[in-house]
Amino acid sequence: MGDQNTLLGETHARHLLRRTGFGALKTDVQTFASLTRGAAADRLTSFKPAKFRPPGRDIWRRRVSWLKYMLRTRAPLQEKLVLFWHDHFATGNDKVQNHHWMADQNRLLRLYCKGNFKTFVKAINVDPAMMEYLDTFRNFKEQPNENYARELMELFTLGVTDLAGQPNYEQQDIVQIARAFSGWGWDWSRNRVRFNDWAHDYMSEYGSERGPKVIFRNHGGFGSSGRDFTQPNGEGPQEISQVVDIIFEHRDSDGKSTVARFITKKLLEYFAHPLPPYPDNATIIDRIIQRSAFDIEWDLRRLVREILVDDFFYETAGVPPYSASTPKSVVWPVDFVVTTLRLLRVRPRSDKWGNWYIEGGAYGNVTDYLADMGQILFEPPSVFGWDWEEGWINSATLLARYTFARDVAMARGNKAQHLRPHLLMNLNLTDPGDIVDAVTEALGIRQQLTAAERQALMNYLGGPLDLNDPGVREKKLHGLFALALQTPHVHLH
Amino acid sequence: MSLSRRDFLIRSGLVAGGLMANGLWSRALVRKAFADIGDRFLVSIFLDGGNDGLNTVVPVANGSFANFRTSYEILRRSGPGGLRLSETLLTPYAVAADPNTNTPLALHPGLEGLHRLYQLGKVAVVQGCGYPEYNLSHAVSRTIWETASRAAMGPGWLGRYLASRYGASDIPALSVGYWMAGELRQQTTSVLTSIRLSELEFPLDNWYPDDDPAKKVAFQAVYGEAQASSQPLLRFLGNSGQATLTATQAYPGLDDLYAADRASWLQQYNDLDSGTARRLREIAKVIYGVHQGVPDVGARHFALANGGYDTHANQGTVGTNQAHYELHREVGDALEAFYHDLDDMGVADKVLVMVWSEFSRRPQQNDNGTDHGSQGPVFLIGGKVNGGVYGNHPNISDSRVLNPGATWDDGNTKYSQDNSDPHRSTDFRDVYGAILKHWLQIPQTEILSSLLTPDVGDPNFYWTLPNFDFVHPGNGQPLFLP
Numbered sequence: 001m002g003d004q005n006t007l008l009g010e011t012h013a014r015h016l017l018r019r020t021g022f023g024a025l026k027t028d029v030q031t032f033a034s035l036t037r038g039a040a041a042d043r044l045t046s047f048k049p050a051k052f053r054p055p056g057r058d059i060w061r062r063r064v065s066w067l068k069y070m071l072r073t074r075a076p077l078q079e080k081l082v083l084f085w086h087d088h089f090a091t092g093n094d095k096v097q098n099h100h101w102m103a104d105q106n107r108l109l110r111l112y113c114k115g116n117f118k119t120f121v122k123a124i125n126v127d128p129a130m131m132e133y134l135d136t137f138r139n140f141k142e143q144p145n146e147n148y149a150r151e152l153m154e155l156f157t158l159g160v161t162d163l164a165g166q167p168n169y170e171q172q173d174i175v176q177i178a179r180a181f182s183g184w185g186w187d188w189s190r191n192r193v194r195f196n197d198w199a200h201d202y203m204s205e206y207g208s209e210r211g212p213k214v215i216f217r218n219h220g221g222f223g224s225s226g227r228d229f230t231q232p233n234g235e236g237p238q239e240i241s242q243v244v245d246i247i248f249e250h251r252d253s254d255g256k257s258t259v260a261r262f263i264t265k266k267l268l269e270y271f272a273h274p275l276p277p278y279p280d281n282a283t284i285i286d287r288i289i290q291r292s293a294f295d296i297e298w299d300l301r302r303l304v305r306e307i308l309v310d311d312f313f314y315e316t317a318g319v320p321p322y323s324a325s326t327p328k329s330v331v332w333p334v335d336f337v338v339t340t341l342r343l344l345r346v347r348p349r350s351d352k353w354g355n356w357y358i359e360g361g362a363y364g365n366v367t368d369y370l371a372d373m374g375q376i377l378f379e380p381p382s383v384f385g386w387d388w389e390e391g392w393i394n395s396a397t398l399l400a401r402y403t404f405a406r407d408v409a410m411a412r413g414n415k416a417q418h419l420r421p422h423l424l425m426n427l428n429l430t431d432p433g434d435i436v437d438a439v440t441e442a443l444g445i446r447q448q449l450t451a452a453e454r455q456a457l458m459n460y461l462g463g464p465l466d467l468n469d470p471g472v473r474e475k476k477l478h479g480l481f482a483l484a485l486q487t488p489h490v491h492l493h
Numbered sequence: 494m495s496l497s498r499r500d501f502l503i504r505s506g507l508v509a510g511g512l513m514a515n516g517l518w519s520r521a522l523v524r525k526a527f528a529d530i531g532d533r534f535l536v537s538i539f540l541d542g543g544n545d546g547l548n549t550v551v552p553v554a555n556g557s558f559a560n561f562r563t564s565y566e567i568l569r570r571s572g573p574g575g576l577r578l579s580e581t582l583l584t585p586y587a588v589a590a591d592p593n594t595n596t597p598l599a600l601h602p603g604l605e606g607l608h609r610l611y612q613l614g615k616v617a618v619v620q621g622c623g624y625p626e627y628n629l630s631h632a633v634s635r636t637i638w639e640t641a642s643r644a645a646m647g648p649g650w651l652g653r654y655l656a657s658r659y660g661a662s663d664i665p666a667l668s669v670g671y672w673m674a675g676e677l678r679q680q681t682t683s684v685l686t687s688i689r690l691s692e693l694e695f696p697l698d699n700w701y702p703d704d705d706p707a708k709k710v711a712f713q714a715v716y717g718e719a720q721a722s723s724q725p726l727l728r729f730l731g732n733s734g735q736a737t738l739t740a741t742q743a744y745p746g747l748d749d750l751y752a753a754d755r756a757s758w759l760q761q762y763n764d765l766d767s768g769t770a771r772r773l774r775e776i777a778k779v780i781y782g783v784h785q786g787v788p789d790v791g792a793r794h795f796a797l798a799n800g801g802y803d804t805h806a807n808q809g810t811v812g813t814n815q816a817h818y819e820l821h822r823e824v825g826d827a828l829e830a831f832y833h834d835l836d837d838m839g840v841a842d843k844v845l846v847m848v849w850s851e852f853s854r855r856p857q858q859n860d861n862g863t864d865h866g867s868q869g870p871v872f873l874i875g876g877k878v879n880g881g882v883y884g885n886h887p888n889i890s891d892s893r894v895l896n897p898g899a900t901w902d903d904g905n906t907k908y909s910q911d912n913s914d915p916h917r918s919t920d921f922r923d924v925y926g927a928i929l930k931h932w933l934q935i936p937q938t939e940i941l942s943s944l945l946t947p948d949v950g951d952p953n954f955y956w957t958l959p960n961f962d963f964v965h966p967g968n969g970q971p972l973f974l975p
Contacts, residue, residue: 146629150630154630154633326724327724327726328724328726328727329726330726330730360699362696372671374671374672381672382631382632383632384632389726390678390680390726390729391673391678393729393730393733394668394672394673394684394685394686394733395683395684395685395686395687395693395733395736395737395740396671396686396687396688397686398733398734398737399693399694399695399696399737399741402695402696402737403696405696406696406697406698406699407696410698410699410700450718452714452718453714453715453718455714456710456711456714456715456718457711457715459711459714460707460708460710460711462707474700474701475698475700475704479698479701479704479707479708482698482708483708483711483712483715486712486734487715488715488716488719488727488730488731488734491730492726492727492730
């Protein structure tokens with residue numbers, strides 16, 4: 001069994017750093033290689049939550065400032081988690097139309113990303129961007145709006161069905177929770193969320209007509225009576241938090257915590273790769289929950305830590321020959337871009353209009369490449385978030401990735417930087433094999449290449465090269481970087 | 494189990510297995526060997542946001558079914574911002590009466606172009622398409638329509654068909670847009686995604702173009718290795734990259750070919766500049782390319798989306814040129830121009846267009862818009878379509894619809910909305926089945942076993958009576974003419 005005390009070694013250190021950050025620098029790999037899994041996970045998860053709120057006077061500038069922060073942060077795991085939660089509690093500015101609220105939510109995600117998950121959900125309940133995105137601000141007692149109630153259970157906490165495929169709730173539960181969420185609005189004069197008595201569905205007011213609010217009549221281990229969370233008149237604001245308490249008590253058909261399994265599964269898939277089908281996945285998920293006590297304490301830091309020491313996480317660190325037993329995951333566009341910029345030490349230029357661009361590239365802006373790759377920060381395609389894995393890959397998004405690879409390798413302003421010692425240790429390299437090894441090593445894919453792929457890249461170089469010749473460097477060396485960044489290995493991890 | 498295309502080619506000795514893997518064989522030879530569906534094309538058009546079907550195919554006047562129109566007008570009340578479409582406005586856009594109630598029906602006046610095609614007998618309106626336990630979430634309902642399954646995500650219904658028929662390096666489908674259309678999604682073959690074919694450009698060297706051939710050779714070798722991998726995701730990426738490279742070499746040229754020949758066609762329809770018209774034109778170019786035997790151009794299945802149908806408010810009525818009217822006009826006119834383009838090419842009989850939306854809207858108007866509802870109409874358009882009205886109009890006279898707040902269970906569907914919605918009259922999977930069986934001509938057993946199997950474990954999503962053999966209520970002929 002996977003162990004806290006297993007020493008990482010280089011391969012696993014590279015894997016761990018790659019998944020919890022943006023690319024693995026050689027120096028970091030060397031440091032982590034001699035740590036145990038437990039010590040490494042502790043080190044990575046012990047960052048102090050940053051109160052960073054992406055600045056900017058419009059959503060485009062805020063997008064760029066978040067990307068810049070990802071590139072320079074010393075706690076990349078925090079940004080990886082914020083990305084995860086942005087996808088999980090997906091909220092799009094196309095509907096919210098308020099970049100201040102979007103930035104506030106981003107800060108909220110950063111503060112809670114490894115905090116208490118139950119408190120996190122309660123905070124999201126009253127997050128203005130979320131309340132606008134899922135219509136909590138348009139939920140009145142006469143016309144309850146089911147939008148947030150549905151997603152709170154379906155996407156944020158329970159999932160439609162449990163691991164065994166049994167439904168977790170019914171439409172009736174959605175209606176009841178919508179009633180509990182009625183009455184919330186935005187107070188423009190004081191710039192904060194407020195609860196409006198007049199719009200809330202109080203039990204006493206409608207009494208027998210609407211009846212008490214009861215959820216999980218048939219689910220959640222509460223027996224046939226369900227749970228009533230109706231508050232006496234005057235305490236309506238509490239219901240929004242009581243709903244979360246009840247949801248967190250929900251049990252799967254085999255008695256395990258539904259919320260704990262749902263979140264653990266998703267985080268596992270995010271950091272590692274898709275899980276095997278039920279019941280094997282339950283085995284993996286439950287042992288991590290058990291070790292982290294996530295179903296009791298809801299401590300995300302402990303949960304993430306236990307994921308990062310588990311055998312399942314390290315199964316993905318395999319080396320060739322690939323087989324079905326070394327599963328992989330598609331690198332997210334933001335991850336690909338930030339990792340590439342970081343490893344190649346390319347710094348895009350900023351201009352006064354808020355652009356952050358690669359000089360000599362096909363586009364004006366890094367965020368434009370990302371849009372074509374299918375990921376616009378603060379604009380997930382829907383409340384479902386982005387499509388992971390194969391969903392990232394199609395000919396349009398691949399061409400965007402290939403174009404970024406070319407532009408970043410050939411960026412006019414950054415040419416000389418490719419030849420820095422940290423990338424190619426020795427300018428006197430002449431052998432094509434040595435050059436290919438140095439470049440793929442710098443990009444962290446040397447171990448993934450098959451002999452035939454290595455040979456193909458060597459063939460591209462032709463024969464021995466004099467890297468001190470600027471013409472050779474510009475043409476063949478930059479071409480090699482572009483090709484290497486286009487290989488499937490860079491886009492899978 | 495049918496042979497995959499790859500197996501078929503290998504077994505029939507047309508290509509050696511090793512050559513298949515690195516994608517460097519002659520594709521023209523492959524295509525010739527596998528003209529299995531003939532020259533038949535399918536275009537899926539998604540109206541994104543829940544098109545208000547009740548204002549798309551509208552009852553014109555009282556038919557034999559008493560109070561039909563009256564109750565309709567109560568629900569779609571007139572007044573400022575009202576959705577009421579008056580008899581005068583609707584009369585010019587009349588289509589066949591509802592087969593069940595004999596109520597005269599008309600298309601929304603914005604659908605002028607589509608109505609002209611209807612008059613040519615090229616449009617089938619399949620009314621009341623939905624599914625049990627309908628879901629009011631855009632994303633969930635859309636996924637259900639895309640996959641014909643209750644699963645949250647997974648291959649699309651056409652994607653499963655493509656995966657069963659085509660090999661890894663083929664490009665059997667084109668998704669016109671920034672995203673892969675869900676109905677085409679799958680994990681084996683490659684679907685091209687592009688907004689404009691002429692911009693499908695492989696990023697090569699801006700400064701040293703003479704170095705490009707060497708780069709391409711290396712790229713193909715690396716991706717060929719990935720294609721041969723036993724790791725599924727690596728193989729998928731290998732296939733997608735290889736197909737992308739192929740497409741960038743083949744598809745951009747279609748622009749000039751189409752433009753040059755178009756000049757000589759008999760009918761010259763206006764070049765519409767709407768997004769939908771432009772996207773349909775990209776499809777017309779590919780169909781033309783396939784028809785002309787352009788090497789490496791082989792897509793036969795297409796998908797695009799037209800967004801903006803989430804008209805919770807300001808839907809507008811006719812004459813006000815507001816949201817719904819404009820959306821309909823864009824789609825209707827684009828469909829008309831597309832059909833005539835195909836007709837000029839002589840391929841109108843080989844193309845089938847299906848227009849659908851994730852759900853329709855509730856009968857009750859809210860303010861001056863509509864909320865999410867249940868079933869809606871599907872349009873089938875093509876030279877071989879037996880034009881007319883199929884299926885029944887949503888029964889908006891039903892007392893349960895007129896009395897929001899009622900809940901009931903008819904043994905087939907549980908109704909628990911505060912605003913009751915009319916019952917579906919057609920299962921949308923029957924429409925897919927009809928297309929698979931009669932248009933793409935795959936055996937019914939295969940349709941049921943591999944494509945549209947109802948989900949196991951969800952008793953509320955059962956699918957009772959597959960009916961793939963739609964018969965025209967007027968002339969008794971099948972939906973697709975021979």
